[in-house]
Amino acid sequence: MNPMSSSQNTTAAQAVAPAQLETFAPSSARRLLALGGIGLILVGMLLGDIFAVFVLHQNAARAGEGLSAAAHAAIAGDANAVVLSFQSVGSFLENRGTKVDTHVHMIGFGYLALMLAILEPWVALRDSTRKKVAWVFLFGAWLLPVGVFLIHYVGLTYSPFEAIGWASIFADFGGVLVILATVACLFGIARHFRQAERPQFEDVLLNDRGRPGRILLAGGLALVLLGFLHGAYYAAFDLYRHEALDYSLLSELSTAAGAQNATAVDDALGWSGQLAGEKAVNIAAHAHAIDFGLLAILLAFFQPYVSLRDSWKRNWAWVLLCGSLVLPVFVLLELKLGLLAGGIADVGGLLVILALLAMWIGIVRYTGEIDAVAPSAQRRSG
Amino acid sequence: MSAARRLLILGGIGLALLGMIYGGWYAVFAEHQELDGIGRSLTASFAAAAERNAAVRQSALERYRAQKYDYDRHVDVHGHWIGLAMLLIALGMALDRMNFGERWKMLLAAALVLGSFLFPLGVLLETLNHGSVPRALAIAGSALVIVSLAGMTLGCARAPASN
Numbered sequence: 001m002n003p004m005s006s007s008q009n010t011t012a013a014q015a016v017a018p019a020q021l022e023t024f025a026p027s028s029a030r031r032l033l034a035l036g037g038i039g040l041i042l043v044g045m046l047l048g049d050i051f052a053v054f055v056l057h058q059n060a061a062r063a064g065e066g067l068s069a070a071a072h073a074a075i076a077g078d079a080n081a082v083v084l085s086f087q088s089v090g091s092f093l094e095n096r097g098t099k100v101d102t103h104v105h106m107i108g109f110g111y112l113a114l115m116l117a118i119l120e121p122w123v124a125l126r127d128s129t130r131k132k133v134a135w136v137f138l139f140g141a142w143l144l145p146v147g148v149f150l151i152h153y154v155g156l157t158y159s160p161f162e163a164i165g166w167a168s169i170f171a172d173f174g175g176v177l178v179i180l181a182t183v184a185c186l187f188g189i190a191r192h193f194r195q196a197e198r199p200q201f202e203d204v205l206l207n208d209r210g211r212p213g214r215i216l217l218a219g220g221l222a223l224v225l226l227g228f229l230h231g232a233y234y235a236a237f238d239l240y241r242h243e244a245l246d247y248s249l250l251s252e253l254s255t256a257a258g259a260q261n262a263t264a265v266d267d268a269l270g271w272s273g274q275l276a277g278e279k280a281v282n283i284a285a286h287a288h289a290i291d292f293g294l295l296a297i298l299l300a301f302f303q304p305y306v307s308l309r310d311s312w313k314r315n316w317a318w319v320l321l322c323g324s325l326v327l328p329v330f331v332l333l334e335l336k337l338g339l340l341a342g343g344i345a346d347v348g349g350l351l352v353i354l355a356l357l358a359m360w361i362g363i364v365r366y367t368g369e370i371d372a373v374a375p376s377a378q379r380r381s382g
Numbered sequence: 383m384s385a386a387r388r389l390l391i392l393g394g395i396g397l398a399l400l401g402m403i404y405g406g407w408y409a410v411f412a413e414h415q416e417l418d419g420i421g422r423s424l425t426a427s428f429a430a431a432a433e434r435n436a437a438v439r440q441s442a443l444e445r446y447r448a449q450k451y452d453y454d455r456h457v458d459v460h461g462h463w464i465g466l467a468m469l470l471i472a473l474g475m476a477l478d479r480m481n482f483g484e485r486w487k488m489l490l491a492a493a494l495v496l497g498s499f500l501f502p503l504g505v506l507l508e509t510l511n512h513g514s515v516p517r518a519l520a521i522a523g524s525a526l527v528i529v530s531l532a533g534m535t536l537g538c539a540r541a542p543a544s545n
Contacts, residue, residue: 070425070428073428079433086425111468115468118475206475207478214538221473221534221535224469225528228531235520243447243450246450247443250427250446251440254428254439255431290465290469294465301476
C-alpha cells in the first residue's frame with residue numbers, strides 16, 4: 001500500500017514534470033551538475049599534474065632526508081634531535097597530505113556531481129529546488145578542497161578553537177553542504193519511487209547508443225578491469241613482501257644507528273627510499289587506472305550533449321582513453337625508466353585534461369537541439 | 383527499471399552508505415589515534431636507538447608494525463567500499479547498454495555486488511584475525527569483482543552501435 005496521499009502524489013508528479021521537458025536547459029540542475037562536475041575534475045586534475053611535476057619528487061626526497069636526519073641523530077646519541085627530526089617529518093607530511101586531499105576531493109566530488117546529474121530526472125523535487133540543491137552541492141564541493149588546501153597556510157590564526165583553524169572549519173562546512181545536497185537528491189529519488197503513478201520517460205542520456213559513448217563505456221570498463229587486475233597482482237605478490245621489508249629495513253636502520261654504524265644506516269636508508277617509491281607507484285597506478293575508468297564510464301552518458309562533430313567526439317574519446325592508459329602504465333615504469341617515464345605519465349594526464357576540456361566546451365556549446373525534439377517522444381503514459 | 387539495474391543501483395547506494403558510516407566512525411574514533419601511535423612508535427624506536435636501549439627499540443618497532451598494518455587496511459576498506467559503490471551505481475545505469483540477456487545481467491550484477499561487499503570486508507577482518515579466513519574472503523571477493531567486470535566489459539564491447 002502506498003503511504004502517500006493522492007494530493008501528495010499530484011504535487012510530486014507536478015514537481016517532476018519539468019525535468020522531462022527541460023532535461024538540459026542552460027540553467028537546469030542537470031546541466032549545472034554536469035558542467036560543475038567536469039569543471040571540478042578538470043581543476044582537480046590540473047592541480048594533480050602540477051603537484052606531480054613540481055612537488056611530488058621533491059617531497060619524497062624531503063621525507064627521506066627527515067628519516068636520514070633521525071637515524072644520524074640516533075648514531076650521535078642525540079635523542080632530542082631524533083624527536084625533532086620526526087616532528088619536522090610529521091609537519092611536512094601534513095602539508096603534503098592537504099595537497100593530496102585537495103586533488104582527491106575535487107575529483108571525487110566531480111564524479112559525484114556527474115552521478116547526481118545522471119540521476120536528476122528521478123529526483124522528484126520542484127525545478128527551482130533542484131537548481132538550488134545543485135548550487136549548494138557545487139558551492140560545498142569547491143569550498144571543502146579550497147579550505148583543505150589553505151589549512152597549512154592559515155593554521156590557527158584568529159581561530160576560536162585550540163586545535164581547529166578557520167580553513168578546517170570552512171572545509172568541514174563545505175563537506176556538510178555536499179552531504180545535505182546529496183541527501184536532498186536521495187530524498188527526491190525516494191519520493192519518485194514512492195509515487196503510485198510515477199511518470200515514465202525516456203532519458204536521452206541513458207538511451208544513447210552512439211559510438212563515442214560506446215567507446216568510452218567499453219574503454220572505461222577495460223581500464224577499471226586492468227586497475228583491479230593490477231591491484232590483485234600487487235596484493236598477491238608484493239603487498240605482504242613490502243610490509244615485511246618495511247619492518248625489516250626500519251629494524252636494520254635503528255639497529256645500525258644503535259651500533260653507530262653509519263655505512264649500514266646509509267645503506268638501509270637507500271633501500272628504504274627505493275621501497276617507498278615502489279609502493280607509491282604501484283598504489284598510484286592502481287588508483288589512477290580505476291579512477292580514469294570510472295570517469296570514462298560517467299562521461300559516456302553525457303556524449304549526446306557534447307555539441308561537437310561526431311568524428312571529433314570519437315577522437316576526444318580515444319584521446320581520453322589513451323591518456324588514461326598512458327598515465328598508470330608509465331607511472332609503473334618510473335622505477336625502471338626514471339624521470340623519462342614520469343614525464344610521459346604527466347603527458348598522459350595532460351591528454352586526459354585536454355579531452356575533458358574539449359567535452360566540457362562541447363557541453364557548453366549545446367543549445368538544446370535534443371530537448372527540442374525529445375519532449376513528445378520522452379513523455380509516455382505513467 | 384530491471385531487477386539487475388535495481389540491484390546494482392541500490393547495492394551501490396547501500397555500499398556507499400556503509401563506506402561513509404565506516405569512514406565517519408574511523409575518522410572520529412580511530413584514524414588520529416592510529417596515526418599518532420605510528421609516529422610515536424617510530425620516534426620511540428629511534429630515540430631508544432640513540433640511548434642504546436635495544437629492548438625498547440625493538441618493542442617500539444613491533445608496535446609500529448602492528449599499527450601500520452591496521453592503519454593501511456582501515457584506509458583501504460573505506461576507499462574500496464566507496465569506490466566500488468560508485469562503480470556499482472555507474473554500471474547500474476549503463477547496464478542496458480550491455481549485450482546480454484536479463485539472466486546473465488542479473489548473474490553479473492549479483493556477483494559484482496557480492497564481491498564489492500566481501501572484498502573490503504575480508505580486508506577489514508584481517509585487522510582482527512591474522513589467519514587465512516579473512517584473506518580467503520578478500521581473495522574470493524576480489525575474484526568475483528574481476529570476473530563480473532570482465533563479463534560486463536565483454537557485454538559492452540559486443541553491443542551494436544547505433545545513433
